[in-house]
Amino acid sequence: MFARRLPIDPRNRVHSRFRGFIFSVPVLLAASFLTPSSTIAQPTEQRPSVAAAVDRQQGDNLLEQLTKERWDITDVFDEEIHLYLSQEEFDRLGEMGHSVRWLEDHTVEWVEWLEKPDALREKSQFSYPTFQEMTDQLNDWVDEFPGLIQVESVGQSVQGRELWFARITGPDNEGPDFRPVVSHVATMHGDEMAGTPLAMDFIERLLAGYGEDEEITWLVNNTEIWVMPLMNPDGYADGIAPNSRRSNANNIDLNRNFPSWACGDQDTTSGRQPETVAIMEWSAARNQVVLQANYHGGALVINYPLDECATCNTQCGGSYSADEPLLREIALAWARPNQRLSNSTRFTDGVTNGAEWYSIYGSMQDWHFRFRGTVEVTVELDNNKIPGSTLLEQIVLENRQSTIDYTMWGHQGLRGYVINNHGDGVPVAATVSVEGTEFNVRTDPVTGGFHRPLLPGTYSVMIQPEDTDDVYTFRNVVVNEGIATPRTFALHGTGYLDVWMIY
Ligand SMILES: [Zn+2]
Known part of the structure; x- marks a missing residue:
């Protein structure tokens, strides 16, 4: 069912509605695009x-x-x-x-990979939207696809711009009651701008592809997908390259502004930048975000946790959690469909452990992983932070399947519903942990549903209801490849129990 790949040929693109961003290159200017x-x-x-x-x-x-x-x-x-x-x-x-x-x-206008630059140049339809154009486009989509997309502001930047987060998911009567949350956040560094058009393209493909493309329809019906196309609107400066900057308007690097586990920070929003606070509060309100992708530029690599070494503010040449093989596999889900990433000569298979590249402290990805049990990768889209229009188009096209495959990883691993089985079968708010691994996930208190990314294997799963110290252990839980089938974890009795449910 998922064998169908999205068309990568721009002529087959499902979208045609980016009228506000359409960039047509005057023929007389064409020669100047051949040189950076x-x-x-x-x-x-x-x-x-x-x-x-x-x-x-x-x-x-x-x-x-x-x-x-x-x-x-x-x-x-x-x-x-x-x-x-x-x-x-x-x-x-x-x-x-x-x-x-x-x-x-x-x-830089193009990298010789996709097609001859002349052909690319004629077709290029991508440029950087202004903040207002992006806002208008999101509102237009809400009008056009009211059952599929909602857009909310989760906070304001230092200069008072709304931090828009789009939620895309299928109608209530389609798909399951419990849908894993997978989010994409672009451009926390304002001068790494390619992520914003990529995020907008992703939203549009989800909406326009719904009911048309089998893979996208399934993904939208079964996933609660969130996309923030612009986390640092002040630094982005309406997509005008010479005005853009890395930091927010208080000159703070937002990807060093999250609580640092290695430096012993408390997991609080106190004293942090408004853009950072917005993400922290949004994530905490979701109960459990399963996966997040965090779009950057300036390098070409997918960087996965851990960024921080065990000792605060040091370099250690690599910092590996107990989930290292899983994190690498999830990063590869993004890198594999992208030829330039896969063929990287600098990073094996286009992915790297964060600290193996270099350590930073207070990154969003390490905060999400260590404090919230969310697997996040940092997507470095291109060595050029502000690609010209034809290279921008190439970047969007070469990452289209990656955005889908990465989001799809939110459905692999262990999935289930935790219920109280004292005869009533009500959903249980609980923490789910897996022996020999590092991060825990929470069930949704309304449905008891949870999702925990895992590699195929056999595991012991521990479930602790929120209001007790009781731990229920389910042994020999087999995780298969591919989309996980939900299981019911029924909690019997009180105290430490060692049970294996047949379901
Ligand atoms: Zn960056």
Whole structure:
């Protein structure tokens, strides 16, 4: 049933409604698109911190020092470290004797992969929507597909822009009562802009494909899909590249602003940025988000937890949870359909453990995984943070199947309903844990439903109702490949029980 792949040929695209974003290239300008344009970035009032590189010397401890002091590192190579610097920080590094330089801002139009650039250029229909265009488009979809999409603001940015989150799911009378929540959040770094058009394209394909495409229809009916196309609207600056910036309007990097487990932070929103608070409160209100994807740019890789090393503000060369094989497999679900990711020469199969690349502290993905039991991956879409229109189209097309396959992973593993079996069979609010693994998930108190991503295998599953200390252990629970069949976990009696239900 899921063998059908989405068409990747742009001529077969299901969507034709991005009228607000349609970009037609005047023929006279075409020649200028064959060469990348670049400028040296400089800090300005609008962009107080911009990309820079500092050289590493053999045997120095520069990376360790910058990590300890929580500098805003964005990439690490053998010879140099990339980071975001204000003019003052740039000068300070120079005074410390380091060789530091501003990096160029590239706007690259295409990468030779999909088709001949001439053909691509003629077809390119993608550009960066303004905040208002994005808002209008979301509202239009609500009008056009009232049974499939709702849009709500889950907070406001520092400058008062709404943080829109679209919820896409099938009608109540289709699919199951309990649907796993899978979310996609784009552009928490305002100058990594490709994620916003990709997220809008994803929403549109879910809506336009519903009832038309078998895989999409099943996915929408069986999943509660949430998409936030723009987490940092102030930094995104209406998609106008020279005005965009990484941080929010308080000059805070939002992907360093979540509670850090390694540094012993409490899981509270106190003192955090409004964009961070919005995500934390949204997630907590969902009871259990099963999976999230977090769209970035500036590299080409899928990065999975853990980002943090066990010791706060250090580098450790890799930080592996007990769920490492599962997390890698989920990251691969995104990378596999994407040729450029799969063929990466820098990262094996296009995926990496976060800390194996470089550690950061206070990332959204580690907060979600460690504090909320949500598997989140960081999707780095392209080495160019702000691709030109033809490369942008290529990025959207090459990630279309990945958005579907990743969301589909929300249905693999262990799924069930926990009920009280004292004769009434009512749903139970409980925590579900799996022996030998790391993160727990919560049941939905209304239905008792839960979903826990797992690799195929045989497991012991522990269920603890919220209002007791009792733990119910179900042994020899077999998890198969593919879409999980829901099971009923019926809790009998009180105290520690060792039971195996046949269902
Ligand atoms: Zn980023």
